[in-house]
Amino acid sequence: MTEVPISWYLTLSAILFALGVAGFLFRRSIITVFMSIELMLNAVNLSFITFSYQFKQVNGHLFAFFVMVVAAAEAAVGLAIILNIFKNRATLNIDEIDSMKN
């Protein structure tokens, strides 16, 4: 049985990351943007795990867990912010939330 080549994992990671970036850039809903960030984080996680397996080192796993913890914390804080924004502004369109501009 032949192993799945490393490059496939990395390619998948790159595709996921690119999708995340695209979603971040082109979607207007904050929820979607938020999910795109999660997607990017997970794409990076996949790279970590891949390299960890490749080099037979545990560091990559540890980093992946760190990223998950940070992502969970971020999700908690981020969703709370989004809720508040929606309460105050009655919109989730990211282009309308520009009060820091001036």
Place this chain on the structure above:
Amino acid sequence: MQLWLIPLLPLAGFAINGLFGRRFSKGLVNVFAIGSVVLSFAWVLKTIAGLGDLNTAYVEHYFTWIQSGPFTINWDFAVDRLTAVMLLVVTGIGSLIHIYSIGYMAHEHGPHHGGYYRFFAYLNLFMFFMLTLVLAANFLVLFVGWEGVGLCSYLLIGFYFDKKFATDAGNKAFIVNRIGDFGFSLAMFYIVKTFASLDFSTVFAKAAGAPESTLTLIGLLLMVGAAGKSAQIPLYVWLPDAMAGPTPVSALIHAATMVTAGVYMTARSFPIYTHAPVAMEVIAVIGIATAFFAATIGITQNDIKKVFAYSTVSQLGYMFVGVGVGAFSAGIYHLVTHAFFKALLFLGAGSVIHSLSGEQDLRNMGGLRSKIPWTFWTMVCAWVAISGIPPFAGFFSKDAILLAAYHYAPWIYWLGTLTAGITAFYVSRAMFLAFFGSYRGHEHHIHESPAVMMVPLTILGLLSLVGGYLFKIPVFLGSLFPALEESEDFTLMAISVAAGLLGILIAYMMYVAKPGMADSLAASLKGLYTLVYNKYFVDEIYGAAVVSPVVNGSRAVLWKGVDVEVIDGAANGIASRAQDVGSVLRRLQSGNIRSYAAWVLFGSVMVIVALGMAGGFR
């Protein structure tokens, strides 16, 4: 001998009155101001009495001021016979004028709040710097005093600082003196370069060995400084305007002491000048030219103080002639007698002005002889002294100078004698206009000045009468200066005395015997009269030739060009370029999260591309 006490006492007076005088009564201000100067005078007397015959200079070293490699400048004071004479004149006349000022400045209040203590503080500060100048044992310490008296002169000319003409006159004096001081500074640089020292003893000892061209240059540069301070052509223009200050200031600073500093410095530097005959000739010519021109201007002035101011310029010219023709002791002799009679003339004029409540115009005086007789008789003493009538003070010193001038170049003698006649004429004119005839003014309450003013006048009057006979300065200084060939020439003496008497006689005819004669003469010589009355338009010529080019050039080039275009342009240009860049970069901060993200992406792509192009990935 504690020489430092001599200048330090007036400095203490200045410090006390300057710092606390505002809270003092006038009496207390007087105690510190007059007390310090009189004590200083007493200390001078004690010092000179204790120093014996003073044939060699007595030097006191205090501290090393500047040290640079082998070159040192010490803060040293020295006393020799020349310094002793100057110390006595400065502190003696200074004390008298301080006392006189109590009366003259008694009414000083009103818009110049605190004017009384300010006046005495400045006057004491002047005494400090003047004594430093006289006591200095090297050129740099002398220069400190030299600049200091210039500062005090500026402060006191502009004493009535709420009057524009007074502050303008102060500025004029200060700026014109800068020109002279520039020459003095250059001379000092050249002395350091040539002799590697500024000490009088070292420089003068080495002077004989230096090349004549060097000494001539140093002498001429020093002369520029002296011409500024002592109001000689072409830098004399500040002194007549300096009369804007209070009259005691005119007497002390602008007649008796400060303006003679140039003569003192020239006489002090005689070892340089004796080896630089060209420089001496220039001094003599400038001196006689100044004496003559200033005397002619004095004829036409109507302000009593202006008459005496031009007289001072003229007499300083005589002193320059004295040192220029090599009769250094005669120059100092005239310095001393002039201090007596010119201080007296100014103080007397001050007394007249005081009794007329501020009137200075001779045309509004007349007949004051019977109204203020004491002032009149003291001024008569000065009158006969300055006119060169034997045996009064001015006769001896003026004759000594003229005699030496005759041996140097007869034409200087003849011009000097003519000037002596003119001098007698204009002083007589002022006297006749002020004290004879009938009163032409409107002041009804003419009063004699208080005793505190009359006592100094009387003492100076006595000195003007007997000072020349009593103090034989040339004998006293004989050992210091190179000897001149001694010759008494009674013919020359008689001619100069006759010139003086003739001047008085003509003035008597024109202003007492036939009062209309002066006006008709002025009318018949209208062109000449206008020229002289306007002081040969020298101020206007200087204005057109020097002042306005400098002002306009500064305005067009330095202000509109360098300052506005270059300096402001650079500063504003940098600011506006930063603003331009900022206005472009500002667009990045849109507040739009997605555009930020796009920029992040763009940036990371660029980094990756750059890394790839720089060497690829491993």
